[in-house]
Each structure stands twice: as structure tokens, then as C-alpha cells.
Amino acid sequence: MSSDKSQAGKPAGSSHGPKPADPAFVDGRAAPASESGSEGIRGASPSNTAPLNSNNTLPDGFKLLRLAVDSLYLSYPGDLHPGVLRELVNLKNKAQSADPLEQAQAQFIVGGHIFEVKDKGAGMFPFVLDDNAYRLQFSRPNKKLPMAYVKVSAEYLAHKGPRAVQEELEKLLGEFGLLSGRNMVSRIDLAADFSSPCVMDSWHRSAWVTRAVQIHSYAKDQQFTGWTIGMGGVIAARLYDKTQEIVHSGKTWAMDLWRPAGWEPGQQVWRLEFELKRDYLKERQLSSLESVLVNLNGLWSYATTEWLRLTEPNPEDSTRARWPTHPLWMALASVDWETSGGVLLKRFTNARLPDEKRLYSTVFGSLASYMAIHQIEDKYLALDGLLGKMHQHYQDIAFQQGLLVDDLLIQRMAARSRLFNTGVNRQDEPSEPEESEGVKAYRKASNG
DSSP, X not given: OXXXXXXXXXXXXXXXXXXXXXXXXXXXXXXXXXXXXXXXXGSOOOXXXXXXXXXXXXXXXXXXXXXXEEEEEEEEOEEEOHHHHHHHHHHHHHHTOSSHHHHHTOEEEETTXXXXXXXXOBTTBXXXXXXXXXEXXXXXXTSSSOSEXXXXXXXXXXXXXXXXXXXXXXXXXXXXXXXXXOOEEEEEEEEEEEEOSSOTTSSOGXXXXXXXXXXXXXXXXXXXXXXXXXXXXXXXXXXXXXXXXXXXXOOTHHHHHHGGGTOOTTOOOEEEEEEEEHHHHHHTTOOSHHHHHTTHHHHHHXXXXXXXXXXXXXXXXXXXXXXXXXXXXXXXXXXXXXXXOOOOOSOXXXXXXXXXXXXXXXHHHHHHHHHXXXXXXXXXXXXXXXXXXXXXXXXXHHHHTTOOHHHHHHHHHHHHHXXXXXXXXXXXXXXXXXXXXXXXXXXXXXXX
């Protein structure tokens, strides 16, 4: 039995826990439906709206706040346009330059996005582009790889929803290359946010009846933060304190989505989240995003009734499969993914902006320190002195680099504009990507 571990925010673990008594698992992964006696998605899954048993009632104080696709990874087959390939090679070289101004020009502007072009690739994908909505990874043409591997940010999914994201993404990728087939889901995370007076560490880990091998619990400063089950497998689950995670991540936008469902500031919110990977989805004959989205109820039902179940242990019954389901789990297992998961986020920016409050805190702290060092009580006098000393300090740095202090500041600003996706640093207007004759013919045929 693994010991509890301390971790801020969303729990995640990798060390091994005890092997559960439920025999229907293979190497820590969920067994195929044929091995467990269930028809799974392809057959008659348990209904998410019908009671799981005659005792199924919502526990007192339980409130479902939001259902969401929280993480989404997609791959798209195809080939980059030749002109786009040349441009990406050029921009990656700029990103690797020793000249900060050249580095700052490593941006790809398309479809309202100012993507940062990274100086390094990711695995077999040599080109990586980033902003607050998407992380795009591209392969070279004629490789046995998807043209694009895309991570969609949770915040953007909360703003548009997965179907609208899919429609937009296909148009966006069409600017980069010629798509040759449907998308494929590499990973999708389904999340249910809820409030409940139930104490989430009031049960022993043996209460989890699961096909997974690993079960871990976590705490931060002696405060319980959550459970993880089956991390690293084709299915994994997290049950964690979402409000505590937000304190550390700063993703306060999630709170705006809870308010319409009755959440009040200060109220603790928990999240049950299932991570479903490509290998599991292929077992269920689900590959494209659309096929996954029309089967969310079945996927959730399988995850909460066959792969994982929270029980009320009965010490007099050695068959754990017969232990009654915990009332909290009944409520979570019965949520309906065919209903609206809640409101969408009204505001979103493609820019990856830092928290300005941290900037204020840094400046205020520096001013207070300067006042203490020099025993100055007049804040305006101290501010003038601090700014003067700062200017002199960076003037010396700029001089060593053969620059004026204003040039150094513009250089630093350009670097942050690229990092934050807030402004275009390239002096020349980006030209339209060059297309081959074959691509032009394809576009003409597609447009009738």
C-alpha cells in the first residue's frame, strides 16, 4: 500500500499501488469488453439517466456544476504546403538565432493567431507552434506520421466547445497543408465538477473497485487534495479538489462557469475526471472526434460502472464486486452527457497573458524594499530613486552589448510579445503560403 504524497493542485502519481482484487484487468489497463462480459459502447451500455439500482438517490448537498471536455489531443493526416514548410524552417532557424531580435521574429501569423514558433521540435514533429488556444506540432511531408498533432487548451474548449473547435481547427490547418482524411482522437478528458459535503478521504483505498493497478492519494500542507487511479494506462481517473488546484494554477476562469449553476465563492468544488487514450478508444471502434462525442454517455458509463467504482466496503463479504456503490458515486455515474454541460466562457484571448497582479506585486515589493534599504518614507521620492537606479543599471548592461537602454528595452519587449502572442514583431507583412499546382487544382475542385 503506497503512502500518501503531498502535491499542490491536480494530483498525479506514478508509483505502484496494490493490485486490486477485481481480476478483470490486463497489465493495469481496462480489459476489452469481451473479456469483462460487457458489450461496452457497441452494445447496450447502462443508461446514464436511469437509476443504477433501487437505492440510487442523490446524496444530500450534492450539486453538479459543470460537465466538460477538458483536454483534447487530435491528429490530422496530410502534408504541409511546400511554401509553408519553407517558412517554418526559416522561422525555426530564427528561433534558434543568437540575436534576440531575430528570435522575436519567430512568429507564424494565421487566422487571427500569432503563433510562437519554438526553437525545438517535439519527438518526430520538428515544428511546434504555440498560443493560448492551440499547440500545433507538424511533421515533414511524406513521412508516415500525421501532418499535425494538436493539443487544444482547456480554456479554449470552455469558450467554444469541442465541435466548434473541430470546425475551426480544420479550416486553420487547411492554411498549413493539404488534409487527406479525418481527424483521430489521441486523448480526451471528460470532467464533472461538483460540490458535496462528502469527505473525499473518508474511505480506505480498498473502497475503490477497479481494473487499474495504481491507486494514490495526495495531500498538501496536511490537507487532502485528491485521488488518482490508473495513471499511465489507457484509462485513468482523478478525483481532486479543483478549487485548491485553481489557487495554484491561477485558472480562475473556471469559477465563472460554476456561478450559473449555483456555486458561491468560498464553496469547495471537486472534479471527477477520466483520461481516455487512443488505444482504449480504438477498442471501442471510436477514432474521430465526432464518433467520440456522440458516445460520451457510453464512455462515462463504462468508466464509472465497469472500470472504476467507489463502494461501501462490507467486511463480511469477501467478494468486492458485490459491495454496494457509494451514494456519491451513484450521483456521479448517473450524470447525462447528452444535456448541456453548462455555459460557455464568454471571453477568451489567443494571447498567453501573465497575471498582471503579479507584476503589481513585484513592483510594489521592490519599492517597499528600496524604501526600507534607504529609509525613505516618501513613496514618490523612493519611486524616483528606484527608477533612476534601475535605468543606470540597465544602461550599463546595454552599453556592454553595444546598445542604448531604449534599444535593450524594445528587445526585451519584442521577446515577450512573441512569448505572450500579443504583437507581430516581423517588419515585413507575412506573404501568402506558396502552393504547388496540385494543391491549387485541389482547392479549385473543392470550391466547385
